[in-house]
Amino acid sequence: MDIRINLERLQKEIESLAQIGRDSQGGITRPSFSKADLEARDWLKERIQSSGLALGEDGAGNIFGRIEGDGPTIMAGSHIDTVINGGMFDGSVGVLSALECLRRIKEEDVKHSKPLEVASFTDEEGNLVGDFLGSRAFIGQMNQETLEKGLTQFGIPFAEILKQTDFTVQSIMEAHTQRPEIEAFIEIHIEQGPVLETENKSIGIVDCNAFLGLADFALKSTQHVATEHYGSMVTVGRVSVMPGAFSIVPGQVDFSFEFRSQSTETLKELKKHLFSLADDIASTRGLRFSSKVVDETEPVKIPPRILDIMKEECEKLGYSYMTLPSGAGHDVQILAELAEPGMIFIPCLDGISHSPQEMIKWEDLEKGANLLLQVLIRLAS
Numbered sequence: 001m002d003i004r005i006n007l008e009r010l011q012k013e014i015e016s017l018a019q020i021g022r023d024s025q026g027g028i029t030r031p032s033f034s035k036a037d038l039e040a041r042d043w044l045k046e047r048i049q050s051s052g053l054a055l056g057e058d059g060a061g062n063i064f065g066r067i068e069g070d071g072p073t074i075m076a077g078s079h080i081d082t083v084i085n086g087g088m089f090d091g092s093v094g095v096l097s098a099l100e101c102l103r104r105i106k107e108e109d110v111k112h113s114k115p116l117e118v119a120s121f122t123d124e125e126g127n128l129v130g131d132f133l134g135s136r137a138f139i140g141q142m143n144q145e146t147l148e149k150g151l152t153q154f155g156i157p158f159a160e161i162l163k164q165t166d167f168t169v170q171s172i173m174e175a176h177t178q179r180p181e182i183e184a185f186i187e188i189h190i191e192q193g194p195v196l197e198t199e200n201k202s203i204g205i206v207d208c209n210a211f212l213g214l215a216d217f218a219l220k221s222t223q224h225v226a227t228e229h230y231g232s233m234v235t236v237g238r239v240s241v242m243p244g245a246f247s248i249v250p251g252q253v254d255f256s257f258e259f260r261s262q263s264t265e266t267l268k269e270l271k272k273h274l275f276s277l278a279d280d281i282a283s284t285r286g287l288r289f290s291s292k293v294v295d296e297t298e299p300v301k302i303p304p305r306i307l308d309i310m311k312e313e314c315e316k317l318g319y320s321y322m323t324l325p326s327g328a329g330h331d332v333q334i335l336a337e338l339a340e341p342g343m344i345f346i347p348c349l350d351g352i353s354h355s356p357q358e359m360i361k362w363e364d365l366e367k368g369a370n371l372l373l374q375v376l377i378r379l380a381s
Contacts, residue, residue: 003108005373007366010100017043017080017096018088027085027356032061032123032133033161040080044095044120051103053118058178059171060137061122067102069115072183074379075339076101076372077119078331079134081127087358089190089348095120097188097369101376112380114183121331129158133172135334140176147172182339184306184379187332188372189343190360194351195324202367203321204345205310207302300333306342306375313374319367342375344368 020043021036023029030036044063048055053065066073078094098118105116122134129150136142147169150158162168191197196204259270278289307323314321324345332341346368349359 001110001374001377003104003110003373003377005097005100005104005366005369007362007369010096010365010369011362013047013096013100014088014092017092021082023085025085025356028082028088029084029086030080030082031084031125031127032081033128033165037081038165041120044080047099048118051099052106053099053102058138058175059167059173060134060142060175061165061167062134062138062175063120065099065102065118067106067112067116069113069380071114072181073115073117074184074186074376075117075119075182075335076186076188076376077117077121078187078189079121079124081123081125083125083127083354085356086125086354087352087356089358089360090192090353091124091189093190093346093360093365093368094188097365097372098186098376100369101373104373105377110377112377114380115180116376116380117180119185124331126153128152128161131329132331132334134175135331137172137175138179139334139337141334141337142173142175144169144173182335184340184342185332185335186306186342186344186372186375186379187330188368189330189345190348190353190358191324191345192326192348192351192353196322196345196347197349197351199322201320201322202346202364203314203319203371204347205307205314205321205323206326206343206345207307207323208300208325300336300341302342303340306340309375309378310342310344310371313371313378317367317370317374319371344371344375 017040018028020040021028021030021034030040041061041063045055045057048063048065051065053067056064056066058064076094076098078098079091080095081091083090095118102116102118104110105112121132121138124132124134126132129146129152130136133142147158152158152161159169191204196202257274259267259274275291278291281289311321326343326345330343332343335341346360346364349361350357352358
């Protein structure tokens, strides 16, 4: 169907949202349930309503815009929260591109049988109590004790954060009871890597999405993964040194550690090897290693039906594309528990993300959003 997104409007909305939560370092700091995030939520709700979509919000703060139809829902979206000092495209591209697609479908009165919905999920970035709070609550996989007793990365009890919102532990736990039946969930996102730019491709069709969050430590684990499991990755996250004084040898170091792979078997091997490695290093240096698993998520395979539709629509549109795995975690992998997942990548310059230097070419976004539009029309017909 010859219908395209309005790039000028989409660009203005991304730039407008990016003004909310601007920080002194030139980036965007908009963690979920912060003052900036609450302002951004109101901004998004106004955009959904002014687009003529039915506005919805569940007990976890997930925001939806809906076009009614019959049967299971075709959903697209992402998140609008950010990491501390993040960029303007991670997450927002997925939500606002999906909103633009539904708006164009409504404006052109495109015939479809199934309901269509744009979704913005709470705290994808994990600033509160682990990654994917909103999408996990949406599918009914939240742990009540974590919500009641968990600390945010800012050291504040999550329960205290909730008091500043309209949400409660119970409303989050019951969020999944409000969801419709979902047939497919499609997410468009910047690649967060250099592959598409290096290969000069406009579109990345994700064929595998992998993520595993655990406890962390350091160099030898990186060497092991690089030499024994090429294509997998490790990330050292937050580090806290105690007592943290300039001239005092640290007696304790707390840190987070994450490793990812497309293979379930590789994840199992890495979990066994890396924790054993940490114990050995600690023992050699007269230290003690203790750990707590924060999150584990199985790799997700994108179903052939969704991959074929994406490839066919790319070819119809004349867009260059390639298939590739995702090395990062996204809401789409959580929703794979109850719907067919699909993910579209667009290039980000130099592979930089989660940074004020995060940047895209608007023509790449136009292509990605147009592909999303055609895929949604196919799935909803």
